[in-house]
Amino acid sequence: MARILIVDDHEPNRELVASLAGYLGHLVLEAADGAEALHIVCEERPELVICDLVMPVMDGYEFVRQVRNSPDIANTEIIFYTANYREEEARSLARQLGVKRIIFKPCVPEDVLEAIEASLKAEDREQTVGSVRVDDEGFEAEHTRVLTDALSRKSDELEKANRRLAALTEINLQLSGMRDAGRMLETICRDARVLLGASYCILCVNESHNSEQQVRVFLSGFSQGSEQALPCPDLDQGIPGEVLRQRSPRRISSGGSSTLSIGLPQGYPLIRSCVVSPIMSTSRVYGWVCLINRLDGNDFSEEDEWLCSSHAAMAGRVYENRSLYLQLESRARQLQLYDRAIGESSNGIVICRADKEEDNPIIYANRAFTHMTGYAHEEVMGLSPRFLLADDWAQPELDRLRHCMRFGGSARVILRNYRKDGRMFWNEVAMAAVHDETEEVSHFISVFNDVTERKRYEAALEYQANHDALTGLPNRNLLQDRLTHAISRADREGTELAVLLIDLDQFKRVNDGLGHNVGDVLIQKVATRMDNCVRDSDTVARLGGDELLRNADAAMYRVKELGRNGMQFYSSDMNTRMRDRLSLEQSLRSAIHNRELSLWYQPKLDLASGRIYSAEALLRWHHPDRGMVSPAEFIPVAEESGLILPTGAWVIEESTRQIDQWHRADKHDVGIAINISAHQFSHGRLAEQVQQALERLAIPPERLTVEVTETAIMTHMDVTLRQLQTLRDIGVTVALDDFGTGYSSLTYLKHFPTDILKIDRSFVTDIASDAQSGAIVDTIIKLAHNLDMRVVAEGVETREQLKFLKAHGCDEIQGFLFSKPLPARDFLALLHRH
Helix, strand or coil: CCEEEEECCCHHHHHHHHHHHHHCCCEEEEECCHHHHHHHHHHHCCCEEEECCCCCCCCHHHHHHHHHCCCCCCCCEEEEEECCCCHHHHHHHHHHCCCCEEEECCCCHHHHHHHHHHHCCHHHHCCCCCCCCCCHHHHHHHHHHHHHHHHHHHHHHHHHHHHHHHHHHHHHHHCCCCCCHHHHHHHHHHHHHHHHCEEEEEEEEEEEECCEEEEEEEEECCCHHHHHHCCCCCCCCHHHHHHHHHCCCEEEEEEEECHHHHCCCECECCEEEEEEEEEECCCCEEEEEEEEEECCCCCCCHHHHHHHHHHHHHHHHHHHHHHHHHHHHHHHHHHHHHHHHHHHCCCEEEEEECCCCCCCCEEEECHHHHHHHCCCHHHHCCCCHHHHHCCCCCCCCHHHHHHHHHHCCEEEEEEEEECCCCCEEEEEEEEEEEECCCCCEEEEEEEEEECHHHHHHHHHHHHHHHECCCCCCECHHHHHHHHHHHHHHHHHHCCCCCCCCCCCCCHHHHHHHHCHHHHHHHHHHHHHHHHHHCCCCCCCCCCCCHHHHHHHHHHHHHHHHCCCCCCCCCCCHHHHHHHHHHHHHHHHHCCCCCCCEEEEEEEEEECCCCCEEEEEEEEEEEECCCEEECHHHHHHHHHHHCCHHHHHHHHHHHHHHHHHHHHHHHCCCCEEEEECCHHHHHHCCHHHHHHHHHHHHCCCHHHEEEEEEHHHHHHCHHHHHHHHHHHHHCCCEEEEEEECCCCCCHHHHCCCCCCEEEECHHHHCCCCCCHHHHHHHHHHHHHHHHCCCEEEECCCCCHHHHHHHHHCCCCEECCCCCCCCECHHHHHHHHHHC
16 A cells, blocks of 8 residues: 555545545545645655646646655655646656656546556656756746746637637628528528438527527428427427537437437427437537438438537537627626726726836826826836835835735735825825736736825824813823833833822912913913923823813712702712712613512502402512612613613513413402503503513403503603503503693693593692692592593502592502502412402
8 A cells, every 4th residue: 555645726636536546545645736745745755646737836847846856755756647738748847857657637547547556566666766856947947938838828729719709700791691690590400401411400499588598499391381380399308408418419310210219299200310419609508409311311420410510519609609799798898887987086096017027017097196196197107106105115014015016915005105296195005916817916906095184184183182182281191101101111121200290279260360261371381381391201291170070970960860950069979979870770780680670569459349459560679788779769770771671671571470470379360550661662662562471471451551651651752652552452551640740731631542540649648638639639530530531549548538539439549558569479468368
């Protein structure tokens, strides 16, 4: 068993040779280019290398040259495996490199197996190649000549293709001046039958029209009446279909068998002899032509098959020529569009030829470039773009452009360039290398953008961010940066530094007595004098009124806490209160996840029946460190921070879950009322959330009541009313909470989709002792009943209040007189007792 290294940049080629070498029982190594192969040869020392010639990174010739010039591995047996060079060229270079065998692609497996076995024979390997030393200069010349010849052949092939297209155009003109493809194919069909002396000819093609496929059939030798009666053949059935798929002609003798035996429909004549050829171009198969039965009774010959194939090829070339013409026409229009776009672009565009000897000369520059630099088009042709640098070479980003020009790829940099009049401008350059068909860099395209104004703006912004606007001295940001560097330097060097803080005594008197303008001038004068007193390495900075602004910020938040729309003077405890609020908000963010929130339930008593009709769910928070946090403290924080949305969603889910749990445990049909914030309505998904929660547990909607204040409705009136109406439509009860304390009018009340009015505790408190409070409550009850609404009184704490409410027809009450809010377990026990 030998170790065989296979070197080819195409994986399928490696897999084929590897399978053949493995079939012979050898150990196979693989490499994708010459550089990788050279490393493996040095490390593994294989007995045989099968190497492709054209590869990236390092080609086969260079790989073998380095092997032969390395004494330790020079005796390595090598086989060339190529499809890109003429045989005499490949053998010439192979002889110089001591390579005795070449396998030309494509080849049969036997060729590879024979070459492997022959190369590994002991007597063959004794003929050492290690003495071969490659003449670098001669080898490079021959190598370059071979590569040049290959490129020349490619060029010849393109020229030949152009000549072929021209010849095809001439042929098309000679075919009776025809321009229509259908008439041309009809003529080819008829001429093929006449030329080959056939009884019948069938030509079938597949044409594309506006992305739709259409099969067209042409017949010759059939009577006019029979042509119309014959069915259309299937393009891909039978032997014609095989010809189509295999792209090669077929010649058969059927001995008078039915036409169905080759895939033609019933009705076509019996076949004694038949030849079928594909109609195709180099890129596509269009259809086939079928000739049936020679007139002299003989079978079609090999020459007939060749003639048929020639005519079919003519049809294919007609289609190909037409397609190429359309493509060239489209390409020409596209190139005109690109040229117009480049010429009219507001960015400067420059194309350079990749030529190191001529310093990558400019071969194109658009109008925007000449406008940007001041140089005329004729002045820059043939010059290197480096002239824009003048003598300003100390620019680090130039290294990125050099890397791009050396290795290809792309780069984007900003450089200092100079116009024709000598003025500097900041030039954003985006450069990209263009590769030719041999993957060599042929050109560089650069897009120029004058970013001078942007750089000035950025410099101004940077200066403003790091300097005091009044004095121009470094501000807190720049001071902190310089102080950090100074401390680091002092630590490294073992030296000391000093920080001196200076305040102007009685400066407030200057501002108050002479005005802020005079105070500003005083600060500027002091700043100038102090800056003149220090060394260049020292820093004088002005720290400004940061503390004043921070204190004003704290006072502003205090106004918000007290209800907004007011003013507040700063006091020292405000910062403490603001820190506490931020801490509370942070804790509230994790309260749901940590299961710190819970719902307590205050029962509502139906005064007519005396039963507990429902309960109001009240949110409670048990903080792990603070204990129970008052809703009056954390609800405003939730409102301002937006945490009311996830909190409210949790309340909806927990309330519906509790309704379901009470019903499953003791068949209690008690409902729950939940309070809804204005933010939940403005979010727009409240009705959807409620409906999903009810449907998830199959809870009757009437067991859930949504309580909303007048203020919440009026905040986002249109959105809120739509969602309230949706909730009522699905069966949810809507209660107007704290009625009489909001700022809506009775005009709005008739438009509110509500079922219940809740009398605020502020009216209930004094109903037994204050006639006006009693009159208001009585009016609310009558108003609600006249509007077909039920009435619930909140905050009922005395029997006198209860007596008054009963006497005036209130429907339900809630308050400490009957029960305080209770946890779910205690509320269930209350239900059992009541």
